[in-house]
Amino acid sequence: MPAFDIPTIGTWLLGAVLVCASFTFAVSVAAARGRPHLLRSARFGTFATIALVACAVFLLAYAFQAHDFRIRYVARYSDRSMPAIYLWTALWGGQDGSLLWWTFLSSLYIGAFTWWVKDKFRALQPAMFATLMSVIAFFVILQLFAANPFETTFGAPPADGEGLNPLLQNYWMAIHPPALYMGLTGWCVPFAFVVAALVTGRLGEDWIHGARRWVLVAWAFLSLGNMLGMFWSYEELGWGGYWAWDPVENASFLPWLTATAYIHSVMIQERRGTFRVWNVFLLSMTFILTIFGTFLTRSGLIASVHSFARSDIGIYFAGYLVLLCLATFAIIAWRLPDLRSGRRLGWVSWAMGALVGVFFGVFLVMADVAVSWWSRLLVASAGLVFVAMLKGIEWLRLEALRVRAQTHHERPGFESLLSREFAFLSNNWILLAMAIFVLLATTFPLISEALRGETVTVGPEYYNYWMVPFGLMLLFLTGVGPLIAWRKATGKNLVKAFTKPAAFGIAVGVAHVALGPMIDFPAWVEPSEIYDTLTGRVLATIYGIMPLFSSTLCAFVLATVVQEFARGTRVRMKNKGENALLALFELVSRARRRYGGYTVHVGIVLMFFGFTGAAYDIEHEASLLPDEALEIGGYQVRYDTVRMEEDPSKRMVFTDLTVIDDGEEVARVHPAKFIYRSHPEMPTTEVAIRTTATHNLYVIMSTVDPETRRGTFRVVKQPLVVWIWIGGALLLLGVFIAAMPKLSEVLGEVKAPRLSRAAAAAAAMLLAVTALAGLDPPSAHAQAESSSSLHAGTVVMRDADERQLFSRLLCECGDCQRLPLSTCGCSWAEGMRAELRARVDRGDAPAALIADYRDRFGSQAIAIPSDEGLDRALWAVPIAAIFLAAIALVFRGRRLARKGAAETAAAADEEAEAPSEYDDRLDEELRELEGD
């Protein structure tokens, strides 16, 4: 044990971070208010704050390595036998430490930003530093008062720690959380740009240029984090899927949606100067959603498989969230008169504010759990009060402007509804629709509890069915967008652009219908209904023909992207006389954002292609003796032997199976069970996966009896899964192309940004490599020194009807949160299944069983809320909002288009008056402009 008092030093260090951050905040504010020479002081203050955070992190790392069990966090998450690498990952293994880690990663971004920014965007800098410091200060306050990682143990320090949960002792745990945290924390810099732009009133191109690369880097990390989460879930959790719509997953999916929307709509602002409010709103929302996600998952308000200890930090987060929303929306409202690009659209802000306000109210109520009548009233009125406040601010500002008689700058509309601007707007609409839908479904348990005191559960099947139509629409727009020209698509040319991709898509669709059944990929599947109402049947129908739509659209989008590359290359070949390869290279390197973006689209298409495969999953479970085999989708899987191995930390039971295809032995797989000494009651399931281009064989050993050697196996044949990972890698490659620094920027004489851009390039490279490293050969998984988690994946199911019934009921033993009976392997679930099976055998209808189950355990025990009463609002409210938004979109688009068309016509008809010397200057400027 170290000689000096680390707990006290650590706590003092956190205090010092708070003091330093506050000092920097004050100096930055002073710099923003007319003392620009203080900016340099603010820069140093920022560096000091960051260094102090790093100091605290390294001190905690030291405490882990030196086994200083005086610190409660160290005693709880490590022990003396753990290898050094897990002593390092234990830093983010629990609540308190992961908050410090979060702060540290934010500081890394802030440090990189401070280094990079030098004297660029000098007018924005003070407000940015102030914003960033306020974020750091919040997290430090959180640690100091609610979750101090340096807190001491009660009484004498224990001789040894409790050890890290074995589920967290695997190499994914070392990669997945930091990558996701990097994706979430990264949004603080773009958010600071937004705040600075709003505060200073410099709402033009400036901040967008500054934020561009930071947005892309954060977006790349967020995508990577989400994909690693999928990969981890698939490889380690052993339940056979990759995305379970868990609140934690949703929490990182929501900002991804708004960020993607921003990346598209900001291009409209760059070209037209419009949509300023919208872009500011999207980026602010992205940051707020990252905080909101952290709040959801850390406060323990919503049950999730990611079991962070419930603690009282929820109230701090709720407070911060309220403050953040109030501040952000207040300054947006204050700037609205300057921001607004066209006509006033009062009702949009009312609607938006009402939505935010409702969420607000819900969380205000949740902060104190007592549900009284007046808190319900508060929920109902919070939205209106909020909007009224915003309107008040806006009105005040308008009055202030009227006094100074500032002229209002009128901005142009669209030329046509058939333009890429409008396609992007539709893309924003669908992405936001998805975000609202997921947000509502994730928070519905809270809303339901606040409004009627009844907790419900929204299970993965709900999302799986509802998200299909959204996903298909998004996929369609992914293809349409690039085909339509900016400004105005000419009808004839548009038809020409559409012909080939559409023909290809339809051809693939026809081929799918004709040939699909022969190769086990029929064009439609038999879906189950999640509701017993009309809605359920409609959803089931859409889900059923999803494979056909998906294959057609994937082919269509792929063809559009190929066509885009081909057309661009051809133009260059013709204009510059380059050969095809050079032309392609030059094309991409001159318009990296455009073609990087298209590459991302290809990645998305491949991922959709992979998701479609889920419709064809076949599974088979059997209890086998050695040398017996089970058959699945043309394969024979033969069970050979069982063997035991041991190492210092665990016992391992391996089973060896041989995969036989057409009488030929094609692979051997080794699913296993690991029993850790520290947690013998929780054996982990090690799945074995055989990956090929068309499908994966996912082999789970459910049970094995060492005496009789009888084993129970569940084998799932999952088509196309590998394409999800390939698509993900391509997506990262696309971001890399888009954000990669130019060669001249790296080597040239531009001295200021070189280092940071090299760093950005290195980070992007690292991203790509990490992603590729994820795609290691299949044999590696079986033997990997890693463990799975939860009690999942060990259930024997008799038929599809039974699976459908059990997937709609949740395990209610108290420990297995959100796990349906169809996958939960705990003894409670086993007993409940036996009971229900007996009733099914007696001839009880599934609907009656579900109703009984609800009566017995309450509505939170049902995986999907019913389609009646308030439960119906779960889908009806977002769907109604989405339809209203679509109608508004078309009307607004048409009005803008009329206005824009009139302006252009007027401008084009007049004779040119400006002297011709400007023609040359214009041409020169155009040549200098990087084309993308």
Next chain:
Amino acid sequence: MSQERDDAPTRVPPVVWMGAVGGAIGAAVAMVSIPSGGSMLPALFIGLSSVMLLLALGALWQSVRTAFGGGTTFDPQADPLLPERQQLLEEKATLLRALKDIQFEREVGKISQEDFDRLNRAYRRRAKEVLQALDQDIHPYVERARRMVAKELDEQEAGPYRDAHGAPKKKRAEKKPAPGLTCPHCGVANDDDATWCKACGERVAPVECAACGTVNDPDASFCKSCAAPLSDEGAEATEEERA
């Protein structure tokens, strides 16, 4: 660091020496705390931690020092773009982007020749207007800057005594043309080097803000850039510079 002034190129950037000193001390702490026979990792982390602490202290010292006016400061010239000018620049950027877009889309055949011609004409027209407006906007300043530079060059030829003023002031003088020396009160034209109006006795020389260096109108009471009150020191500084 990069914001060091050009005239102090030989100074070692603080990051370098702070890093060096910090590294040395960190290494020393690490050496001391290596337990006999133990692993290197704890020592590494405590070393890193102490380096960070030193860096933090160094940076904080710099920060406090600059906050109270010590050390070197930024050249305090926030770009004084007028809102109208900024709007014009923004519009220029979007127009250029638009022209580039339609050119490319014409080439790959996404829009027809007629549509291209029409849009191209409209956007070029507007772009030229904007360029012209931008030119007009800076025209008077360009003229004045040219005059100032010429004057400065004359002075340079005149002799070595101007070294006493130091380089930064010269830079400021070059970048910041003074507004005209027509008296704001009576409208009488004064000599370029006048401080007080020869007709009515009001101030005609521009007032430089002591806080941020922005040159303000002769009759300004507060700085138009940073709102600091314009004291007599500012005026004196300007006079000294003009002398």
